[in-house]
Amino acid sequence: MKATITDVAKVAGVSMKTVSRVLNNEPNVAAKTRERVLAVATELKYSPNLAAKGLASSRSYLLALVYDNPSPYYIAKIQSGAIDGCRKFGYHLVPEPLGLPDDAAETTQEEAVHRLLHRLPVDGVILTPPLSDSSGVIKALESMNIPFVLVAPSGQKTGISAVKMDDVQAAREMTNFLIAQGHKSIGFIKGHLEHSATALRYEGFQEAMAEANLKVHDHEVKQGDFSFRSGVVAAEELLEDVNTRPTAIFASNDDMAAGVVSVASRLGIVVPDELSVCGFDDTPLAKILFPQLTTVQQPIYEMGFEAVKILLDPALKNTPALTRNLDFKLVVRDSALIQGS
Amino acid sequence: MKATITDVAKVAGVSMKTVSRVLNNEPNVAAKTRERVLAVATELKYSPNLAAKGLASSRSYLLALVYDNPSPYYIAKIQSGAIDGCRKFGYHLVPEPLGLPDDAAETTQEEAVHRLLHRLPVDGVILTPPLSDSSGVIKALESMNIPFVLVAPSGQKTGISAVKMDDVQAAREMTNFLIAQGHKSIGFIKGHLEHSATALRYEGFQEAMAEANLKVHDHEVKQGDFSFRSGVVAAEELLEDVNTRPTAIFASNDDMAAGVVSVASRLGIVVPDELSVCGFDDTPLAKILFPQLTTVQQPIYEMGFEAVKILLDPALKNTPALTRNLDFKLVVRDSALIQGS
DNA sequence: CTGAAAGCGCTTACAG
DNA sequence: CTGAAAGCGCTTACAG
Numbered sequence: 001m002k003a004t005i006t007d008v009a010k011v012a013g014v015s016m017k018t019v020s021r022v023l024n025n026e027p028n029v030a031a032k033t034r035e036r037v038l039a040v041a042t043e044l045k046y047s048p049n050l051a052a053k054g055l056a057s058s059r060s061y062l063l064a065l066v067y068d069n070p071s072p073y074y075i076a077k078i079q080s081g082a083i084d085g086c087r088k089f090g091y092h093l094v095p096e097p098l099g100l101p102d103d104a105a106e107t108t109q110e111e112a113v114h115r116l117l118h119r120l121p122v123d124g125v126i127l128t129p130p131l132s133d134s135s136g137v138i139k140a141l142e143s144m145n146i147p148f149v150l151v152a153p154s155g156q157k158t159g160i161s162a163v164k165m166d167d168v169q170a171a172r173e174m175t176n177f178l179i180a181q182g183h184k185s186i187g188f189i190k191g192h193l194e195h196s197a198t199a200l201r202y203e204g205f206q207e208a209m210a211e212a213n214l215k216v217h218d219h220e221v222k223q224g225d226f227s228f229r230s231g232v233v234a235a236e237e238l239l240e241d242v243n244t245r246p247t248a249i250f251a252s253n254d255d256m257a258a259g260v261v262s263v264a265s266r267l268g269i270v271v272p273d274e275l276s277v278c279g280f281d282d283t284p285l286a287k288i289l290f291p292q293l294t295t296v297q298q299p300i301y302e303m304g305f306e307a308v309k310i311l312l313d314p315a316l317k318n319t320p321a322l323t324r325n326l327d328f329k330l331v332v333r334d335s336a337l338i339q340g341s
Numbered sequence: 342m343k344a345t346i347t348d349v350a351k352v353a354g355v356s357m358k359t360v361s362r363v364l365n366n367e368p369n370v371a372a373k374t375r376e377r378v379l380a381v382a383t384e385l386k387y388s389p390n391l392a393a394k395g396l397a398s399s400r401s402y403l404l405a406l407v408y409d410n411p412s413p414y415y416i417a418k419i420q421s422g423a424i425d426g427c428r429k430f431g432y433h434l435v436p437e438p439l440g441l442p443d444d445a446a447e448t449t450q451e452e453a454v455h456r457l458l459h460r461l462p463v464d465g466v467i468l469t470p471p472l473s474d475s476s477g478v479i480k481a482l483e484s485m486n487i488p489f490v491l492v493a494p495s496g497q498k499t500g501i502s503a504v505k506m507d508d509v510q511a512a513r514e515m516t517n518f519l520i521a522q523g524h525k526s527i528g529f530i531k532g533h534l535e536h537s538a539t540a541l542r543y544e545g546f547q548e549a550m551a552e553a554n555l556k557v558h559d560h561e562v563k564q565g566d567f568s569f570r571s572g573v574v575a576a577e578e579l580l581e582d583v584n585t586r587p588t589a590i591f592a593s594n595d596d597m598a599a600g601v602v603s604v605a606s607r608l609g610i611v612v613p614d615e616l617s618v619c620g621f622d623d624t625p626l627a628k629i630l631f632p633q634l635t636t637v638q639q640p641i642y643e644m645g646f647e648a649v650k651i652l653l654d655p656a657l658k659n660t661p662a663l664t665r666n667l668d669f670k671l672v673v674r675d676s677a678l679i680q681g682s
Numbered sequence: 683c684t685g686a687a688a689g690c691g692c693t694t695a696c697a698g
Numbered sequence: 699c700t701g702a703a704a705g706c707g708c709t710t711a712c713a714g
Contacts, residue, residue, distance in 0.1 A: 689711105690709085
């Protein structure tokens with residue numbers, strides 16, 4: 001059967017406690033003893049029973065990834081980074097959608113979190129958008145005294161750890177790229193009003209334009225909602241008038257940029273020769289479109305990974321709350337690359 | 342502090358064991374006693390400690406979703422169904438990518454599974470494609486005596502439970518749909534050679550054509566690899582010659598169908614008026630394309646849900662291995678819908 | 683229908 | 699540097 005810590009202790013001729021010390025890298029073990037124990041552990045293929053460890057130490061060795069109705073692509077990448085992070089620390093990740101139960105329409109998110117983490121006590125929680133902006137969820141976590149990290153929250157909350165990227169700066173760099181390509185009239189399509197990135201990306205766009213002394217005309221800025229459909233509608237308005245038509249369009253995400261490309265293609269406007277198009281997010285769509293999309297790659301995987309590190313890295317233990325700003329990447333592809341430039 | 346089973350027992354005036362009986366829905370408890378215990382449990386907001394339960398009963402209340410390099414979209418849907426299934430049974434799902442560690446190029450998948458499930462003993466495993474066809478992984482699971490269910494395996498393995506859908510029948514129905522629309526010359530683009538669905542979908546296509554007494558010409562069948570790019574190449578060949586050009590193209594997945602649509606649009610061939618296009622999978626892409634794609638919706642969420650049921654449903658306990666064939670759905674959208682038909 | 687005892691495999695707190 | 703004892707919060711196997 002499966003070896004236990006007692007088996008290892010017996011074979012190595014030491015006490016259970018010494019085996020425990022070795023396996024948990026605690027100090028105060030003679031080098032020789034340590035070696036012997038490790039050798040025996042390997043030989044017996046010993047691996048600790050998580051339930052027993054958890055019960056004795058009142059830890060669970062589990063981290064929860066709590067989300068609500070995210071894009072599958074986004075959550076999959078966060079999760080992938082978080083799982084890799086967990087593996088470094090002997091932890092496991094449990095994804096928990098925070099859907100409110102159908103039979104209890106009255107329930108608040110706060111209560112849902114309580115119920116969830118009462119059933120499965122975890123050692124930490126990673127909160128993804130839009131939950132990272134939910135004060136109810138944050139309050140519940142604080143009251144339960146469970147460590148947590150926010151992924152891409154909209155504002156800075158003091159005393160709460162977070163991983164994020166600089167949307168303003170990314171939008172600014174994308175705009176600067178277009179300006180460097182010679183564009184002076186640039187259309188912009190905003191995202192969903194309630195999504196925090198919407199304002200930030202627009203802000204970056206405006207700043208870059210202002211720095212270059214370029215005017216942002218009202219008719220060049222359209223309200224979208226991050227959907228392909230809204231990109232189509234916005235593009236139709238932006239491209240309607242041949243005389244006032246911008247030479248480039250910066251859509252706040254890839255889906256809307258795809259809408260722009262589709263309208264351009266229907267109107268016979270050649271991208272990028274007659275119109276440059278950029279998106280944001282670098283979704284799989286960006287590489288499938290023709291031409292492929294110039295866009296911003298967010299450090300989604302890295303955010304998942306770093307969130308785990310903040311929760312579990314012993315080196316960060318007892319550190320006050322900290323915010324990690326991770327690097328984005330401008331991905332230049334054909335949709336906004338003028339030939340030979 | 343958090344209430345334990347002893348607290349509930351004390352307040353309810355019964356033994357720990359009786360509380361345990363009530364909470365686990367075991368028989369042989371007086372109705373009155375049951376009520377009283379439940380009332381106290383609710384009052385104290387009692388919820389059992391999973392680690393303690395697990396240690397005592399040598400169960401983990403954890404199921405592993407084991408995958409390797411899947412499409413994020415596919416894995417997210419399987420996972421979503423599996424999580425909902427787990428919740429019905431008080432279980433939790435732990436996603437475990439089976440990546441081979443970088444530092445051990447020699448390691449086999451079999452060893453990777455052993456290592457993985459040795460660290461985290463789970464009560465069951467859900468194996469997603471392509472791992473559901475890996476004999477090494479299956480052997481490892483069998484040798485460790487861990488119950489498991491295959492998701493969409495290619496063949497029938499006796500003695501092993503599986504959830505799947507009928508690819509042959511789906512491809513046949515899609516082809517019949519095209520034939521009913523009046524098409525007689527239908528192009529087909531095959532998928533990746535090593536993927537099990539490839540042969541099945543082609544088989545369904547061939548059967549439907551044969552049943553309708555329609556010939557499948559060699560030049561109308563192209564080898565793809567499920568990528569957008571391969572769809573483009575295949576479409577260029579299929580549409581090259583205006584005289585032998587098919588009036589419909591059935592691509593084995595949506596990405597390749599998107600490639601076909603893109604080529605058609607470049608060549609000025611109007612979809613669906615001059616060319617009907619169908620895909621397979623109903624990925625998010627299908628609704629983003631213009632025109633939207635006629636495709637097959639796989640029961641991915643349902644496969645995740647049913648896999649959990651097979652593992653945990655007490656009603657299925659002690660049942661021999663069983664295979665659940667779940668229903669697909671033909672989703673007819675503009676890319677293959679002749680106006681007024 | 684109910685309960686007292688033992689034990690699951692670890693860690694904590696203490697002693698030496 | 700090492701170990702013996704107690705205990706984490708449950709279930710199992712047994713007794714009545």
